[in-house]
Amino acid sequence: MAMDGQNQAPRLAKPSWKDPRLLIGILLVLASVAAVVALVEGASRTVPMYAAKDALTVGQKVSAADFTIVQVQLGAVDGKYLAPADALAENAVAIRMVPKGELVSRSSIGAADALNRKPASFTIDEPLPQDIVVGSRVDVWVSLPDERNGFDPPQLMLPGVEVAALNVATGSLGAGRNTQLLVLVTDSQMPNFLGAVANRAKVSVVWNPGAGS
Structure with a gap:
């Protein structure tokens, strides 16, 4: 006995690459992956910075020879510290004490007339x-x-x-x-x-x- 066509279960249509919902889903996945990759790369990025080779005392004349270069992850505070790319004035002195091995902040180096x-x-x-x-x-x-x-x-x-x-x-x-x-x-x-x-x-x-x- 033949079954009435109205009682047959509807067949699921195969997804089409032209389906906008599928394209949107793929774009969301790709965007999420890209964001994670960028976050991981940003967190692992290191930059060269100056650290004090020996303790820098207030009033001490300083040059690049007084620093060692270290690779560090600084993130948002990158601009607060002295880097090898920064030029030092000929009369640069330490205006704040910097312990041996610590990163050299920009505010700790200045001219002699800045000493109080x-x-x-x-x-x-x-x-x-x-x-x-x-x-x-x-x-x-x-x-x-x-x-x-x-x-x-x-x-x-x-x-x-x-x-x-x-x-x-x-x-x-x-x-x-x-x-x-x-x-x-x-x-x-x-x-x-x-x-x-x-x-x-x-x-x-x-x-x-x-x-x-």
């Missing part, structure tokens, strides 16, 4: 805490000589200054040690501090990790 702090030297006899290194922040206390061959109570003369350099020396026959420090001092602080050092004031240094943060 200058190194001042003094010597202390007492041992320094191990935490005090180049780049540390310290409070410098000064005790001025009194009229009885003693010293006045200490006063905080240089709060939160940065250590630019330090050198520990041992006395003859190993008797006694002293440390020579260079700290970065503003022009307004310099006269009083140099006067105290010239008058053989007793200088003490206290580590101040919270300064400059």
